[in-house]
Amino acid sequence: MILCVGEILADMIGIGKGGAFSYERKAGGAPFNVACAVKKLGSSVGFVGAVGDDIIGDYLIDFAGERGFDYTLIEKRENENTTLAFVNIDDSGERSFCFYRKNTADYLLPNVSERIIETSSIVHIGSLMLSEEAGRKTALALCERAHKMGKTVSFDVNFRSDIFRDAESAVKAYKKIIELADVLKFSEDEVNIFGEEYVCGLTDKLICVSLGSKGSRWQYNGKSEIISSVKVKPIDTTGAGDAFYGGILHCLDGINIKNLTVKQLNEILAFANVCGALNTLKKGAIDGLPDKDTVVQTLRKA
Numbered sequence: 370m371i372l373c374v375g376e377i378l379a380d381m382i383g384i385g386k387g388g389a390f391s392y393e394r395k396a397g398g399a400p401f402n403v404a405c406a407v408k409k410l411g412s413s414v415g416f417v418g419a420v421g422d423d424i425i426g427d428y429l430i431d432f433a434g435e436r437g438f439d440y441t442l443i444e445k446r447e448n449e450n451t452t453l454a455f456v457n458i459d460d461s462g463e464r465s466f467c468f469y470r471k472n473t474a475d476y477l478l479p480n481v482s483e484r485i486i487e488t489s490s491i492v493h494i495g496s497l498m499l500s501e502e503a504g505r506k507t508a509l510a511l512c513e514r515a516h517k518m519g520k521t522v523s524f525d526v527n528f529r530s531d532i533f534r535d536a537e538s539a540v541k542a543y544k545k546i547i548e549l550a551d552v553l554k555f556s557e558d559e560v561n562i563f564g565e566e567y568v569c570g571l572t573d574k575l576i577c578v579s580l581g582s583k584g585s586r587w588q589y590n591g592k593s594e595i596i597s598s599v600k601v602k603p604i605d606t607t608g609a610g611d612a613f614y615g616g617i618l619h620c621l622d623g624i625n626i627k628n629l630t631v632k633q634l635n636e637i638l639a640f641a642n643v644c645g646a647l648n649t650l651k652k653g654a655i656d657g658l659p660d661k662d663t664v665v666q667t668l669r670k671a
Contacts (some may be wrong), residue, residue, distance in 0.1 A: 370413040370439055370488055372619050374511060375400035375495020376420040376475040376611035377433065377443060378452035379425045380607060382652060394425075395607075395653035396432045397454060398475070399455055399527045400495030402608045402654040405436055406615025406644065409658040412622050415440030415489065417481055419474040421451040426474070440488075442479055449474035452497075456607055468532055476504030481511060490623050491552075493523040499542045500532040512549040521626060525614055527557045536562075550574060551626060554614045557581070575626050577617055577638065579610050584642050587634045589626075596635055597643035597669050601649060608654020613645030616664070620658050 380397035384391060404416040416438055422445050429451065434584030436536050453469040476498040486492060492515040495609075498504025524546050529645050533539035540563065547553060547563075552575045560568050560578055568576060569588065576588040584598040620637040629637075643664045651657030659667075 370415055370575065371402040371407050371491045371493060371622055372415040372417070372440070372481070372485060372489040373400040373407070373493045373495070374417045374478065374481060376452060376497040377401040377416070377420060377429050378454055378475060379429065379630070380653060381453055381455045382605070382607070383455065385459045392455065393652070394428070395655065397427055398452070398495070398498070399525055399611050400493060401433070401620065402611035403493060403525065403615045404438065405655050406612045406648075407619050407622075408436055408438060410616065410644070410661045410664070412619045413439045415485060417479060417485075418441045419444045419446055419477050419479065421445070422447045423448045423451055425451040425453070440485060442481075442485075443535050444474075444477075444479040446474035446477055448472070448498045449477060452656060454599075457586075459497055468529070470532060476501040476507070478504070478507050481514075481583060484516075486515055486520060489515075489520055491521045491523050491618055491621065493525070493545065493618060494550075496525060496527045496543065496546075497529065497532070499546065500529070500539075505545070508546050509549070512546065516549070521552060521621070522550045523552040523554075523618060525554045525611070526556075526563075527554075527560045527610075528556075528562055530562075547571070552617075552621065553577065553590040554579065554610070556610060575629070575634075577614065577641070578647065579613050585613065585638045587638050589629065589634060594631065594635060596642060597636040599646050599667060601646045602643075603649035605652045605657075606663045607648050607652075609645040609649050611654055612648035612658055613641045615658075616641030616644030619661075621638075639668060643671075
């Protein structure tokens, strides 16, 4: 099982029509999106998160309950709100967003039991929790517990400087988790933020870098290759990186990453590229997630 731990929130996607502007509510949150992607591809998945005691929290709990996860633990926090992300989409499908995150529950995560960690092959951790001390402690403790039990630790950098006091403190918090992870996902922009030299120095980790329409790059054991993607006309790029990373974790499920070959890594990233590309053909991070057969058929046609 792939266990995803972190934020679940509502993406409020802006829609302008007839001189009016409204927001369409969609389920989101990077680690939750990854969990949905992994499940759609056919892997066993668990999700652990927290929401506020409000109508958005109720909606997300119901939505998660319909995903068919193999394990779900979403606690409702009575005195906190559910996190919102307001999303604007331009004519090319690219999105920009800001968080509404006042007294929110996303970093007040429930404890993950030893039994659930033991039944997992990969423990995947989201990054939004790192902006708060309680969340940082949770992430560090979970990494350490997972490693002690021989599990692969995954971390999606998903860098968000706007929820930190300053960029320097954000980078410091992220690096602590990066150093503990075995598998990491960066975007091209995030590599620039942390520095190419720093990322290239993470030689003992499997690094997966999403490059948008250009595809993706892997780095492992001193080797690196760029894998091209299929061409699509995006409607909404929200969650494309999460779909991409879900494809990677699906392919890594049950595999000892120390034994990965160049051929395997090329195939894994080609598969993940298609997952990300196909997910841009519908609005929201989850509605366009492809199943495994669709990804395989698309690869055959490419």
